[in-house]
Amino acid sequence: MRRLxxxxxxxxxxxxxxxxxxxxxxxxxxxxxxxxxxxxxxxxHAEANIDAFFRHASYLQxxxxxxxxxxxxxxxxxxxAGRLISxxxxxxxxxxxxxxxxxxxxxxxxxxxxxxxxxxxxxxxxDYGAFQGDYNTLDALVTLAHxxxxxxxxxxxxxxxxxxxxxxxxxxxxxxxxxxxEIGMVQMLPADIIAHGVDGxxxxxxxxxxxxxxxxxxxxxxxxxxxxxxxxPWLVEVTIPDTLDWYDTGIHTSRRVSAWEADGVRARAGxxxxxxxxxxxxxxxxxxxxxxxxxxxxxxxxxxxxxxxxYVLTAAYFGTRLEGAPVFDPRNPEPGLSREQMQELQRRxxxxxxxxxxxxxxxxxxxxxxVREMQRELGLPADAWPTAALLNAL
Numbered sequence: 001m002r003r004l005x006x007x008x009x010x011x012x013x014x015x016x017x018x019x020x021x022x023x024x025x026x027x028x029x030x031x032x033x034x035x036x037x038x039x040x041x042x043x044x045h046a047e048a049n050i051d052a053f054f055r056h057a058s059y060l061q062x063x064x065x066x067x068x069x070x071x072x073x074x075x076x077x078x079x080x081a082g083r084l085i086s087x088x089x090x091x092x093x094x095x096x097x098x099x100x101x102x103x104x105x106x107x108x109x110x111x112x113x114x115x116x117x118x119x120x121x122x123x124x125x126x127d128y129g130a131f132q133g134d135y136n137t138l139d140a141l142v143t144l145a146h147x148x149x150x151x152x153x154x155x156x157x158x159x160x161x162x163x164x165x166x167x168x169x170x171x172x173x174x175x176x177x178x179x180x181x182e183i184g185m186v187q188m189l190p191a192d193i194i195a196h197g198v199d200g201x202x203x204x205x206x207x208x209x210x211x212x213x214x215x216x217x218x219x220x221x222x223x224x225x226x227x228x229x230x231x232x233p234w235l236v237e238v239t240i241p242d243t244l245d246w247y248d249t250g251i252h253t254s255r256r257v258s259a260w261e262a263d264g265v266r267a268r269a270g271x272x273x274x275x276x277x278x279x280x281x282x283x284x285x286x287x288x289x290x291x292x293x294x295x296x297x298x299x300x301x302x303x304x305x306x307x308x309x310x311y312v313l314t315a316a317y318f319g320t321r322l323e324g325a326p327v328f329d330p331r332n333p334e335p336g337l338s339r340e341q342m343q344e345l346q347r348r349x350x351x352x353x354x355x356x357x358x359x360x361x362x363x364x365x366x367x368x369x370x371v372r373e374m375q376r377e378l379g380l381p382a383d384a385w386p387t388a389a390l391l392n393a394l
Contacts, residue, residue, distance in 0.1 A: 024148075024151055024155075025145065025146055025147065025148040025151035025155075026146065026147075026148045029059050029146055032142075032145075032146045033054055033057050033142065036054065036142065036145075036155075036158060037050050037051075037054050039159070040053075040054075040159060040162055043159060045162060045166070049162070049165070049166055050162075052165075052172070053138070053161075053162050053165050053172050054172075055172075056138075056172060056173055057138055057139060057142045057172070058136075058139050059139070059142075059143050059146070060135065060136060060139040060140050060142075060143040061143075062135065062179070063135055063139070063140040063143045063144055063179045063180075064143060064144070064147055066135075066179035066180075067144065067147070067149070067179065067180070073308050073310060073311065073362050074339045074342065074361050074362050074363070075310065076285070076286055076310075076333075076336050077285035077286055077290075077291065077310050077313055077314065078285075078286065078290070078291065078330045078333070080310045080311070080314055081314045081317060081318075081328075084124055084314055084318070085314070085318050085321065089123045089127070089318075090321065090322065092123070092127075092128050093119045093120075093122075093123055093128070093322045094322065096119060096122070096128055096212075097115055097119060097322070099212075100212055100213070100216060103200060103212070103213045103216050103217065104118075104216070106200075106217070107216060107217060107220045108231075110217075110220070110221075110224075111220040111221060111223070111224040111228070111230065112224075112228070112229075112230020112231040112232075113219075113220040113223050113224060113228055113230070114234070114319060114323065115322075115323075116318075116319035116320060116321075116322040116323040117223070117234060117298075117302075117315070117316070117319040118186070118216055118219055118220060118223075119319065119322050120315045120316070120318040120319035120322060121186055121219065121305065121315055122185055122186055122215070122216070122219075123318065124311075124314075124315055124318070125182075125185070125186055125187040126184075126185050126186070126187065128185070129185040129209075129212065129215070132176070132177055132178075132183075132184060132185065132187070132209060133176055133177040133178040133179070133182070133187075134176050135176060135177060135178060135179045136173075136175070136176055137161065137170075137175045137176060137177045137181055137183055137190075138158075138161060138172040138175065140177075140178075140179055140180065140181045141154055141157050141158045141161060141181040141190075142158055144180065144181065145157070145158055154180075154181065156191060157181050157189050157190050157191055160189070160190035160191035160193075160194055161181075161190040163190070163194055164190050164193060164194065168205070169193075169205055169206060169207060170190070175209075177209075183208055183209060184207075184208025184209045184214075184215050184218075185208055185209065185212060185215035185216075186208065186215045186216070186218070186219040188208060188218060188219070188222065192222055193206060193208065193218065195225070196218055196221040196222040196225055197214070197218045197221075198214065198217035198218045198220075198221050199214060199217075200212075200213030200214040200215075200216065200217035200218070201213040201214060206218060222305075223301060223305070226301050226304040226305075227297075227301050227304075228298055228301050229297055229298055232275065232278075232296060232297070232298055233274050233275065233296050233298065234295070234296050234298035234299045234301075234302070234316055234319070234320075235283075235293050235294070235295055235296070235299055235313075235316040235317060235319070235320055236267055236269075236273060236274065236293065236294045236296075236320070237267070237268045237269070237291070237292070237293050237317075237320070237325065237326075237328050237329070238260075238265050238266060238267055238268055238273070238282070238292050238293060238294050239265070239266050239267075239268050239292065239329075240264070240265055240282070240284075240288075240292045241263070241264035241265075242288075243263075243264065244263055244264070244265075244282075244288075246284075246288055246381045246382045246383040247372065247376055247382040248282070249281070249282040249283070249284050249288075249383060249384070250281065250282070250283070250284070250368060250369070250372055250383075250384045251281050251283060251295065251300070251309070251365060251368070252281075252365075252369050252372075253281060253282075254279040254280055254281045255279065255280070255281075256276070256277060256278070256279060256280075257273050257274075257275055257276045257277070257278050257279075257280050257294065258276040258277065260273070260280065260282060260294060261273060261276065265282065265292075265294065267294075268326075268329065269325065269326060273294060275296065278296055278297070279297065280294045280295060280296050280297075281294070281295045281299075282294060282295075283295045283299075283313065284383050284384070284385065285309075285310065285313055285385075286333035286334075286336065286385055287333050287334060287381075287383040287384070287385025287387075288381055288383040288385070289331055289332050289333045289334060290330065290331050290332075290333030290385070291328045291329060291330055291331060291333075292331075293313070293317070293328075295316075299312070299316055302315065302316060303365075307364070308362075308364070309363070309364055309365050309368065310363075333385070334385065334387045335387065335388070336363075336385070336386065336387065337386055337387070337388065337391065339361035340361070341388070341391055342361045342362070342363060342367075342386065343359045343360070343361045344391065345367075345371075345386055345390070345391050345394070346358070346359040346360070346361070346367060347359050348391075348394045349367070349370045349371070349374060349394075352374070352394075354370035354373065354374065355370065356370050363386065367386075368384040369384070371384050371385070371386045371390065372384040374390065374394070375390060378390070378393050380393070
């Protein structure tokens, strides 16, 4: 159930030496590791460090298997949120908010990142540090760099891990984490730790596996670097009228909050929506008959942490719950599609020239956008929620 580390693209450590092009991916694994060693030498790393770092690097088939197995993300929002959010996670979140109050106060001062959103990712990524993954991090990174699906993401992370090793903050034999190479309580990739790691407890090291202050401060610094707007909201549950132009909804469209209010959108908890002059999107994760949220610019920043729409929305919503928001109203959405039906829909949309991001069976942002356009073309309510009616119409 691991995420695709999208933000690695922007933070990857570039290199233009000849070794980088000798074997970009695939081929004999042993030779691939030798090429990594040669590139590390060209980058200026000492031979002794290279040998100690790569000596035990092994192919990790389980990382490849996990990369191909992410069916959990096919669940609709209401079911996905129900599985991830429990009373225990709420209670532990509030206890950790109290336990780390001084750290969160410092985060507020430095970055303006909400404690709710940090607690949410801390909960979903590792259950507040209780389980941080059991994949050998070096083996996972080298294996995924060798795999030709996304080598441009993972190859730079190998050298970032080498740099952490030379800093005394990475053990190639004993460091374990997620299948995609993320480390620590909030699961950050090595390059992100180097770029945005913060020594929150003042011990001279950034140790995200054992230090909650380090992990939380580093996560806040990462979000800040990705464009988080200090002390602004990210998500508010709303009620909606039946008279909206559904084509205006969705993450791809934004309007002034005051314009949404003029059309009858209201905060479900009562009162006015915050920041009436801000641009915001109306999110309908299961269509016009399901839950509804106003998403502010900070919501979009979270996609740099995780590319899954359902995961991001669930994490964003859980962050509001940790700060006192009520349980969302599921309303009565139309039934969605099975994974097989979704794949068939994606094939049919692709055949019509729409970019769905592949036939994954996952309702991601690209597929939602394609569904919305197709619904409009067919004269159906364009709320980006694929149903059997849409599939049959195609």
